[in-house]
Amino acid sequence: MALAATPELRPANPDFSSGPCAKRPGFSLDALNGALLGRSHRAREPKAKLAEVIERSRAILGMPADWRLGIVPASDTGAVEMALWSLLGARPVDILAFESFSEAWATDVAKQLKLADARVLKAPYGRLPDLAQVNPAHDLVLAWNGTTSGVRLPDADFIAADRDGLVICDATSAAFAMDLPWDKLDVVTWSWQKVLGGEAAHGMLALSPRAVERLLTHKPAWPLPKIFRLTSGGKLSEGIFKGETINTPSMLCVEDALDGLRWAEAVGGLPGLIARSEANLAAVAAWVAGSDWAGFLAEDAVTRSCTSICLKITAPWFAALDAAGQAGAAKQIAALLERERIAYDIASYRDAPPGLRIWGGATVETSDIAALLPWLDWAHAQVRAQYAQQAAE
CATH class of the missing domain: 3.90.1150.10 (Aspartate Aminotransferase, domain 1)
Structure with missing residues (x-):
């Protein structure tokens, strides 16, 4: 059997991993020289850098002005879990499960939170569930893009504009590469290590006014670990959305995230x-x-x-x-x-x-x-x- 000839051209960058992903073109460690290493993340200058990550991210994504955005621990997984544990339980919930991570969210809702009124709408790899089955009276948990299946939602037409439930969207491999319909979503999560090639372990959590209202009016039936708590004394912990992270972030990773965001602006947002x-x-x-x-x-x-x-x-x-x-x-x-x-x-x-x-x-x-x-x-x-x-x- 004749074998294909060895190609002459090689990729300049062989990094095609789905996470952590390739650094931005031209990246070198010199880009991190401004990192505030050895500083407390609660000091004025480091906190300003954390706030800058939030504001640049908001601007590039076109996030509505009345949404809140914060940096949270444990990557996109931590951000999704924070939303699930803090917001669900007020009404029935539908989960779209069509690849590994959305299957994991379904397992968490049904077996960890033990919500008896959870309904899993499943599809095999390569397909989407029957979106017509989504009930606008229910909360909805979905992944906008299936990182392990290569299947994405083409639009949000199946989400009712006048829905009663919240829509919790895992957008970790969609944010910064796809146009997210903010008016049809209530919680959006992602991590730094995907589309902008940032480093791991830091997540982003975006909340609509409807999600904030749920936080303030709904008390989950289960205890919340400190790392998941978004309220204190019945009030929203506003500092989280101004750069006051729940746990200690890596200021080296923060500098890297800022480098990626500046590059994103330079290539046209x-x-x-x-x-x-x-x-x-x-x-x-x-x-x-x-x-x-x-x-x-x-x-x-x-x-x-x-x-x-x-x-x-x-x-x-x-x-x-x-x-x-x-x-x-x-x-x-x-x-x-x-x-x-x-x-x-x-x-x-x-x-x-x-x-x-x-x-x-x-x-x-x-x-x-x-x-x-x-x-x-x-x-x-x-x-x-x-x-x-x-x-x-």
Whole structure:
């Protein structure tokens, strides 16, 4: 069997991980020279830097003026859990579950918070649940973009403008790469390490006036750990939304986050960031259209993510393998690309169908995506030949 020729062009940056994600183009550690290391985050200057992260984020995302935004611990996971534990229980809740993390939120609501009136609307990898089943009288928990499935919501038409429930949106792989419909959402969360390539462990929590009202009028039936508490003495802890974080942040990571935000402004703000991510998806889509072995995991084109671009292997030799064989073959393709220093960390998520996952967020150059694609053909041909030889022996 003839093997594909080794491509001549290599990606300038082989970082295609879905988190932590590639640093912005041109990044060097010199960008962090202004970090206020060894300072208390509650001192005037460090606190001002934390507030600057909040204000620059608000401005780039076009967040409504009456929303509150704060920096919280434990990345996007901490922000989502804070919202779930603090806000749910006042009315029935629907959860859209169509990939690993949204499945985790469903598990937390049903098994940890033990809400008997929780309803999980499920869909297999590659699809969205039946959005027509969402009840506007219920609270709603969703991921705007499925980081492990490459499936995103195309719009918010299914969310009623006059809804009674709150909408809690995990936007960690959507924020800064997709246009979020703020009027249809009440809680939005994300982390620094996705679209802007920041460092890990810090989350962002945005609350609408309706969410704040719920915080002030609803007392959960369970005790809240200190790290989740957004109110004190029946009042909102306003300091959280002015840079007074609940726990100690890394001022080195804060400086890095500011560097990413300044870069985002320099490339045209949200429209520029969206354009960069969509260009990456378009490059992969053009390649997939001509591929005889790869396809999108997302079945409907309008739901395909421009950040976590998930591919399945459609070749007959791969389909003939059992589940364990498919998982092993996909991992071999990813490992071969890593060994050649072409692409790091592009194996599909451990709970997802075997395949590849290429991060296409705004910090990834489309030229690097274009350089990667012929290498995918090359790696697939290598592994296919290996399996063909094994079958012949």
